[in-house]
Amino acid sequence: MEAATLIKPKDGDTVLLVGTIKGAFLLSSDRSRKRWQFSGPHFPGHVVYSLAYEGRAGRRRIWFSSTHWAFGTTLRASDDFGKKWTNPESHPIKFPEDTGQALKQIWQIKPGPESEPDHLYCGVEPAALFESRDAGQSWSLVRGLFDHPHRPQWAPGNGGLCLHTVLPDPTNSKRVHIGISAAGVYRTDDGGKTWHVRNKGIRAEFLPESNRYPEFGQCVHKIDRHPSRPERLFLQNHGGLYRSDDAGDTWKDIGHGVPSDFGFPMVMHPNDADTAYIFPLEREMRCGPDGKARVYRTRNAGASWEPLTRGLPQKNAYETVLRDALTADSHDPAGLYFGTRTGQLFASADEGDSWQALAEWLPPVVCVKAAQVP
Secondary structure: OOOOOOOOOOOOOOOEEEEEEOOEEEEOOOOOOOOOOEEEEEEEEEEEEEOOOHHHHHOOOEEEEEEEOEEEEEEEOOOOOOOOOOOOOOOOOOOHHHHHHOOOOEEEEEEOOOEEEOEEEEEOOOOOOEEEEEOOOOOOOHHHHHHOHHHHOOOOOOOOEEEEEEEEOEEEEEEEEEEEEEEEEEOOOOOOOOOEEEOOOOOOOOOOOHHHHOOOOOOOEEEEOOOOEEEEEEEEEEEEEEEEEEOOOOEEOOOOOOOOOEEEEEEEOOOOOOOEEEEEEEOOOOOHHHHEEEEEEEOOOOOOOEOOOOOOOOOOOOOOOOOOEEEEEOOOOEEEEEEOOOOEEEEEEOOOOOEEEEEEEOOOOOEEEEEEEE
């Protein structure tokens, strides 16, 4: 049951990549983002935790990680929007034998900076970082992180010991931030040779009160960076919302004025470094508080938050949005998109002021990524 139809985006169109627990779906629209082409499922029956669009060096490539109960986890790519996919004979990302580790999941696929068009990263479980410097033809383990002295003390979160966030600095090719559950934020300033913890000010509410602010061990759920102001970061923690204005050296609590400071995704506005979006969840039930689906937006760097509800269900809507299931495109006005664990896919073409349903009854959505075709 492969995809019967294909998307055919033109220059300037928006492409939406949707990963679910039963395959991937691809959507495309013109700049208006009112009508969408739909393609899928691609690789039905595979769990798709990570997708990425690669538009550097003239490429129009979709990267895709798939996990199958019988075939394991592998990395694939398509240069024609899903008409053909690579089918590697062996898994391109695998741990060296001396590590004693086996790949469980690829949580993040991330292109490197524009200045290095062949540089790619993958964050995986068990927590580790892989990189490619030849446009994905070969991959190597970043040993500086894997051999970090903190590693033996890292503990898995509810979703496993996963490296789920990779943020290359667009102005400094040697600097990368990563997020690990449950270890926290780490940063390299020398291209991955050494890594330093960057958790100052982030609490770990599940630890004893006497140790709520440890050096590491925080369960960071998602981090985002602004492309034009790379020292500014926003972070959704396992309980807590934070902002850093010094590249993660220190963090400020901005979790005020929201129905819950627990959640998974965190997305910054592509054109405004003071604007960010979250989807709050109740801690125990892990659904929208009060049975309402609400995206919250700050326009003043976290000083206040406002609910965005127009077009979203506000009664008996016990929706969950996972860490990579909320995203933004780069248009002006910016588009916002999110998918839920009940298979709903929503979109906004006006920066969250109003929403429309793009799809219903998909398999549970775990990943949504947006890109503009060059």
